[in-house]
Amino acid sequence: MGNSVLSSEERILEAAKKVFHHKGFDGARMQEIADEAGVNKSLVHYYYRNKDNIFQAVFEDAFSKLISRLNEIFFSELPFSAKIETFIDYYVTFLSQNAYLPLFILNGLYEKPDQIRKIMGKNQLSPDRLMDQIRKQVKEEMNIDINPMHIYINVLALSIFPVIAKPLIQTIFGFSNEQLLRFFEERKTSVPEFILNALTSHEKNTSR
Numbered sequence: 001m002g003n004s005v006l007s008s009e010e011r012i013l014e015a016a017k018k019v020f021h022h023k024g025f026d027g028a029r030m031q032e033i034a035d036e037a038g039v040n041k042s043l044v045h046y047y048y049r050n051k052d053n054i055f056q057a058v059f060e061d062a063f064s065k066l067i068s069r070l071n072e073i074f075f076s077e078l079p080f081s082a083k084i085e086t087f088i089d090y091y092v093t094f095l096s097q098n099a100y101l102p103l104f105i106l107n108g109l110y111e112k113p114d115q116i117r118k119i120m121g122k123n124q125l126s127p128d129r130l131m132d133q134i135r136k137q138v139k140e141e142m143n144i145d146i147n148p149m150h151i152y153i154n155v156l157a158l159s160i161f162p163v164i165a166k167p168l169i170q171t172i173f174g175f176s177n178e179q180l181l182r183f184f185e186e187r188k189t190s191v192p193e194f195i196l197n198a199l200t201s202h203e204k205n206t207s208r
Contacts, residue, residue, distance in 0.1 A: 011037040012044055016058045021104045025055050025111040056118075059108045062101050063119045065094070074130060080137045085192040088159055092191075095163040096184045102160050144199055151195070158191045 015036035019028045030051055034041040048054040073087050095102065109116055120127075134148035162169060162184065170180060 008037075008039060008043060009047055012039065012047060012054070013058060013061065016054050017062070017100070017104070020055060020058055020108070021100050024107055025051070028055075030054075055108070055112065059105070059112065060119050060122070062104055062108075063116070064122075065098065066101055066105065067120075067125060070130075071125060074133055080134075080141050081192070081196055083137075084155065084195055085188075087155060088191045088195075089188045091159040092184055092188050095160060096181065099163050099166060102164050138199070142199060144202060146199070146202060151199070154198075155191075155195060158187075158194070162187065 012033065015038075016028075016033045019032050019036055023032075028051065030044055031041050033054065034044045037044070044054065048057065069090055070087075073083055073090070076083065078086065131148045131152070134151060135146075138144050138146060138148065138151070166180065169175060169183075173179075175183060
């Protein structure tokens with residue numbers, strides 16, 4: 001019984017991901033989710049009651065996956081350069097395997113901005129604490145005074161944008177799927193080098 005219940009819930013969540021991703025919150029219908037999951041609409045209502053609840057479950061699952069290792073990496077004992085390398089290696093791999101997540105989360109934030117605060121609280125993600133950690137480590141290891149938000153946003157942008165812009169990149173450069181995967185692999189090395197070289201350049205410029 002337990003396995004069949006879990007299987008039904010998993011199918012409903014997977015179906016909801018697809019429907020919300022393609023139609024957004026306002027355009028999605030419970031019947032469409034039920035049809036996609038291959039279950040009766042009443043079963044969707046039984047588990048989630050309404051569309052708000054199922055959207056919250058789907059959004060929380062998506063966002064939690066995206067930030068699951070953030071605290072683990074940035075509050076570890078690794079040197080800052082190793083944290084950047086580890087973070088980008090993980091996120092480039094994860095996002096290339098879950099390409100729907102960034103746009104789904106962005107669309108979800110526009111439609112349900114309050115969800116982000118709830119999920120950050122559940123995942124014990126404190127932006128202030130994270131920024132303080134980055135600022136402190138960059139100062140101690142690299143002797144650089146810089147707004148840590150710029151470092152973090154740049155790392156996120158360089159990791160996420162190529163995934164969101166996958167069709168554009170393939171069109172402009174004529175990449176096949178295999179070539180695009182190789183390009184993503186190259187970014188695991190090139191992006192950390194770019195970030196760390198930029199910080200080193202910043203240190204030289206400010207010390208003049």
